[in-house]
Amino acid sequence: MSSTVSMRTADPRPASAFRHVRRELVRNRLAYLFLLPALLVLAFVNLLPMVQGAAMSFQIYNLFRPGSRPFVGLDQYRGLVADPLFAKAFVNTWYYTIGSVVCQFVLGLTAAVLLNQKIRFQGIFRGIALIPWVVPGALAAMMFGLLFTSAGLVNSILNAIGFSRLGLIGPDHAWLSDTSTAMPTIIITNMWKGFPFFAVMFLAAMQTIPSDLYEAAKIDGASPVRSFFDITLPSIRPTLLITSLLGILWTFNSIDLIYILTSGGPFYATLTLPMWAYQQAFGRGFVGVASALAVIILGLMAAVALIYLAIYQRTIRQD
Amino acid sequence: MSMLPSANRRQILKGALGTAGAVALGSRTMTAARAQSIKLVNVEHDSRPLDNAAYQAVYEAFREQNPDIEIEFQIIPWEQARAKMLTLGQSNSLPDMGRMQWPSEYAAADMVIALDDMVDEATLARFDPIIIDQASAIGLDGTKHLYGLPWFAGAAAILVNKTHFDAAGLELKDEWTTDEFTAYAKALTIPGEQWGVALDAAGVGDPVENLLLAVYAYGGRWVAGDPVSPEPESITFNSPETIAGITWYSSLFWDGLAVPSAPTDTYKERDANFQSGKAAMEWQGPWSLIEIQENFEKAGFELASMPLPKGPAGNPDWYGGAPTGIYRAAEQRDVVEQAFQWISFLSSDEGQKLYCKTNGMIPASLEAQKDPFWSENNLYKGYLTAMSNAQVMAPIWATGFVGILDDIVPPLFQGVLTKQLTPEDMAAQVQDGLIAGLRQNGVEVPTS
Numbered sequence: 124m125s126s127t128v129s130m131r132t133a134d135p136r137p138a139s140a141f142r143h144v145r146r147e148l149v150r151n152r153l154a155y156l157f158l159l160p161a162l163l164v165l166a167f168v169n170l171l172p173m174v175q176g177a178a179m180s181f182q183i184y185n186l187f188r189p190g191s192r193p194f195v196g197l198d199q200y201r202g203l204v205a206d207p208l209f210a211k212a213f214v215n216t217w218y219y220t221i222g223s224v225v226c227q228f229v230l231g232l233t234a235a236v237l238l239n240q241k242i243r244f245q246g247i248f249r250g251i252a253l254i255p256w257v258v259p260g261a262l263a264a265m266m267f268g269l270l271f272t273s274a275g276l277v278n279s280i281l282n283a284i285g286f287s288r289l290g291l292i293g294p295d296h297a298w299l300s301d302t303s304t305a306m307p308t309i310i311i312t313n314m315w316k317g318f319p320f321f322a323v324m325f326l327a328a329m330q331t332i333p334s335d336l337y338e339a340a341k342i343d344g345a346s347p348v349r350s351f352f353d354i355t356l357p358s359i360r361p362t363l364l365i366t367s368l369l370g371i372l373w374t375f376n377s378i379d380l381i382y383i384l385t386s387g388g389p390f391y392a393t394l395t396l397p398m399w400a401y402q403q404a405f406g407r408g409f410v411g412v413a414s415a416l417a418v419i420i421l422g423l424m425a426a427v428a429l430i431y432l433a434i435y436q437r438t439i440r441q442d
Numbered sequence: 443m444s445m446l447p448s449a450n451r452r453q454i455l456k457g458a459l460g461t462a463g464a465v466a467l468g469s470r471t472m473t474a475a476r477a478q479s480i481k482l483v484n485v486e487h488d489s490r491p492l493d494n495a496a497y498q499a500v501y502e503a504f505r506e507q508n509p510d511i512e513i514e515f516q517i518i519p520w521e522q523a524r525a526k527m528l529t530l531g532q533s534n535s536l537p538d539m540g541r542m543q544w545p546s547e548y549a550a551a552d553m554v555i556a557l558d559d560m561v562d563e564a565t566l567a568r569f570d571p572i573i574i575d576q577a578s579a580i581g582l583d584g585t586k587h588l589y590g591l592p593w594f595a596g597a598a599a600i601l602v603n604k605t606h607f608d609a610a611g612l613e614l615k616d617e618w619t620t621d622e623f624t625a626y627a628k629a630l631t632i633p634g635e636q637w638g639v640a641l642d643a644a645g646v647g648d649p650v651e652n653l654l655l656a657v658y659a660y661g662g663r664w665v666a667g668d669p670v671s672p673e674p675e676s677i678t679f680n681s682p683e684t685i686a687g688i689t690w691y692s693s694l695f696w697d698g699l700a701v702p703s704a705p706t707d708t709y710k711e712r713d714a715n716f717q718s719g720k721a722a723m724e725w726q727g728p729w730s731l732i733e734i735q736e737n738f739e740k741a742g743f744e745l746a747s748m749p750l751p752k753g754p755a756g757n758p759d760w761y762g763g764a765p766t767g768i769y770r771a772a773e774q775r776d777v778v779e780q781a782f783q784w785i786s787f788l789s790s791d792e793g794q795k796l797y798c799k800t801n802g803m804i805p806a807s808l809e810a811q812k813d814p815f816w817s818e819n820n821l822y823k824g825y826l827t828a829m830s831n832a833q834v835m836a837p838i839w840a841t842g843f844v845g846i847l848d849d850i851v852p853p854l855f856q857g858v859l860t861k862q863l864t865p866e867d868m869a870a871q872v873q874d875g876l877i878a879g880l881r882q883n884g885v886e887v888p889t890s
Contacts, residue, residue: 142589402849405528407882438465
């Protein structure tokens with residue numbers, strides 16, 4: 124018995140469009156019946172909280188004023204946008220996201236190229252490269268927090284190689300306490316934590332490239348660098364795009380590293396929009412304001428995802 | 443195919459039947475016992491090894507008197523405690539009783555039960571009125587209620603690495619000024635090796651409290667009038683005295699005399715810097731002094747204490763502590779009476795002494811403080827003196843006050859430390875942030 128969902132050309136007339144949907148549902152009722160439990164769970168755990176969150180963003184919902192949730196329309200959105208911290212958090216969020224994803228991309232691509240070479244102990248090296256991805260975020264943050272304290276290993280190494288004599292930073296520089304080095308330190312931590320995902324995705328894509336292409340290029344006298352730019356990169360372009368999109372979405376929303384390493388400090392230097400939403404909800408008890416921030420974040424991410432998917436579709440069509 | 447001989451099989455069958463019977467009987471007996479015994483959940487936010495041992499000591503004594511009450515001890519770490527408790531309150535999954543650190547906020551969120559009718563005057567008379575005020579808050583009915591019973595207390599003082607003092611040729615003092623404090627910190631600082639003092643610039647509670655003490659020493663105040671009054675008060679943080687206090691405290695960091703602090707450092711990092719000998723002094727309360735003393739002995743250091751330095755406005759003594767109270771969950775489960783038995787025992791002189799002698803805290807009961815364990819120990823003298831002269835820290839009339847301070851003070855203070863913000867700007871921004879935050883919480887703040 125066939126129960127596949129068929130794709131049909133939409134009827135131009137609105138009335139018949141409804142009929143078409145109904146016919147589609149009836150024809151594939153068994154398939155939709157099987158999908159129903161999953162859809163219900165998704166609606167309950169994803170859609171319902173989202174709708175509830177969006178509704179709360181229009182109410183003054185304060186943990187210290189139970190029972191009272193007056194409707195205030197867009198007031199909380201206006202208040203947020205007018206707050207000077209919003210602009211700072213907005214810029215910081217993109218600084219953190221783009222900085223992290225670019226670093227993860229470059230390091231992941233380099234690691235994938237290296238791991239794609241036919242060398243001894245290849246499996247062991249691939250396993251080792253995955254370790255940072257397996258380490259829990261909280262543990263990675265605590266580890267890097269210790270490395271970057273004023274008496275940490277990073278300063279010891281820099282002092283031993285004479286870096287501090289250049290006068291750029293002091294011998295006991297507190298990386299996470301300085302507004303200019305706090306965000307780069309978090310980006311380095313995130314780069315270490317996240318690059319294996321990029322590497323694994325890129326490596327998997329590289330392994331689908333037929334070796335004939337490289338052999339032909341070699342016969343034509345192409346150098347390995349030329350082969351990389353003319354064969355490898357174009358072949359894995361869809362993977363590069365989709366992996367970067369996932370990286371952007373995850374990084375933009377994440378607060379674990381920032382929460383543990385700086386909590387948005389020093390002096391708001393690492394305050395991102397999700398971190399600010401967390402502080403509003405659980406620091407001050409302003410759940411309504413935090414919900415408004417969450418809706419703004421959702422809108423931004425949806426826009427990024429749409430743009431990215433459009434680029435992705437175009438790339439697929441070109442290929 | 444089974445390898446067991448038939449006789450063994452019979453024995454096994456008999457044994458199995460016997461075991462099943464015993465289990466059935468046992469479970470019936472256990473069910474009967476369980477029907478009589480009540481299990482309560484107690485929440486705590488301090489989790490040093492000796493704190494757990496201290497609870498265990500009290501619980502064992504409590505169980506001897508109340509064998510029908512079992513208690514499960516849950517720990518929500520200090521840094522996350524306030525947020526998690528408020529969330530638990532919203533999701534109706536609070537513990538039955540335990541630490542009542544932010545009574546005004548819990549009362550506003552309707553998470554706690556007022557104890558006024560359960561506690562008599564004689565019980566309250568055992569404590570300094572300041573700590574009773576700290577355990578009280580304005581309820582949803584707009585009047586002041588008691589929400590907790592104190593069991594340990596403390597004040598801030600300066601813990602001293604006497605070994606480092608001797609090496610620097612410095613002597614302990616019974617009284618000193620903020621200028622002398624700075625001079626001592628300078629003498630004790632060895633660049634790249636040792637800092638003069640470990641202070642807080644981040645975390646929850648401590649940075650605000652300690653900075654506030656500096657502000658108090660210079661004559662600054664958060665509110666114009668009585669900080670424990672239920673009446674609305676004007677915020678007065680933006681004063682020249684406050685700015686002088688912030689400037690003095692910050693200068694200890696600017697001049698490299700205080701250990702640099704990461705934005706997420708807590709009292710644990712501050713303690714670690716002092717206990718490892720990296721910092722010669724620590725500005726802190728009498729929390730877990732036994733543990734500190736043991737670590738000092740292991741490292742070959744001698745521990746001592748000094749009072750807080752006096753500023754132009756005098757001594758900034760502060761009195762704080764921990765009340766224990768009953769959460770709404772106990773009412774919903776109909777175990778308020780049993781929960782009250784536990785908090786009363788913990789807050790009794792017997793409970794306080796058992797707890798505080800195990801982990802080195804100071805009991806809140808004035809009578810218990812007379813025990814030679816504290817009254818004749820030099821390490822506690824500075825603290826007990828400070829407690830007798832102390833004043834209340836944060837005003838308790840305002841719901842959400844502490845949370846707003848914890849939220850806005852550390853980042854702005856970090857701005858001052860990194861010289862991106864002046865103390866004047868910080869005072870002004872804290873003033874504005876407090877007023878705006880309190881008004882968002884529905885608190886009446888008069889325009890001064």
